[in-house]
Amino acid sequence: MIKLSKRLQTIADRVTAGARAADIGSDHALLPVYLLQAGKCPSAIAGELNTGPLQAARKQIAEAGLTKAIAARQGNGLAVLEPGEADTVTIAGMGGSLMAEILETGRQAGKLEGVRELVLQPNVGEEIVRRWLTEQGYVLQSESLLEEDGKLYEVLHALRESDSPDDVTNEWLYDPSFLSVQLGEAEKRDWLYRMGPYLLREREELLHGKWRHEYAKLARICAQLEQSELPESREKEAQLRKEMNAIEEVLSCLRTAKPSSSS
Structure with missing residues (x-):
């Protein structure tokens, strides 16, 4: 089984077991490969905009023997998804403004249909992501702040309001x-x-x-x-x-x- 960085491991730990995952900006597809190797997800999509990382992702997936379970697709943001294809979307390693833009563009295109869980790691602009989640009916379930290689990272785990426990609401969170x-x-x-x-x-x-x-x-x-x-x-x-x-x-x-x- 591949070994993840502390940052990616924190993201992986937040993904609900049994979820079909889509990792947007997947780079080398380390996260999707780990999720399947660990038996946490039955299938995954690795989305990548650039050709170089996409090829690296496909190589990683092939070496892990997971080409039937993980689809590596080239596209911008959530364009790689079809509505209802994923239960969980993970996005990591970009600014909060870009992350919110990707989510909003995908939402307007119907790509978040059926997505009940988001695990997000913005490098900066966390506030922008939190506000987008609140405005679009997602509720934070947890936040993690971790240090790796001298840098601090925040990992946000959110569920759709309809899937959030009754005692965890945006009203309570932002009271x-x-x-x-x-x-x-x-x-x-x-x-x-x-x-x-x-x-x-x-x-x-x-x-x-x-x-x-x-x-x-x-x-x-x-x-x-x-x-x-x-x-x-x-x-x-x-x-x-x-x-x-x-x-x-x-x-x-x-x-x-x-x-x-x-x-």
Whole structure:
């Protein structure tokens, strides 16, 4: 059985056993091959836009003896799917804006028909993906933040609202009342989308480091803006310092003790 990276293994672990999977932007088809070798999925589709990775995927699938169970297809995003062909779609390793665009284009074309589960790993722009999920009737079931080769990755696992447990709803996830910070309700909700409702609730340790890094980046930009006498620089600096203050406010929640399971 092939061995996956920590990032891909986290994605594989979130896929529901027995699901027909479609991996979009599959590269070498490592994830679909693993899912079948592990007996987790009966069939899979490996979608890839570029010819080089597609050929590598087909080679990987052939070497694993899975050419009858995994279809490697060339196409843009969800264009490789037919409606009702997959139960689970996985997409990893791209920006959140592009990921949401792929999902929305596919949704409008009917490609997400029958897809009850999404496992997504955006490299940046996680907030955009969370908002798309909420707007299109998917509910986050879990979020994972992991570190690999010095980089942090977020893995989002979502189910269609009709398949989500009764006690897991978007209303509950993005209810900002548990954030005891001096921000307005709308601002609190925005930060839930940006940082992740589960990651914040669970006081995920890596989350603090990720956003301290973001804070430091904003501080460096502000230091550069201070050197400028342009009015727009003052305005931009004020905007960034407001964001830095909000980051400090929300991170203060992560320094408190985790709530008990009975709370």
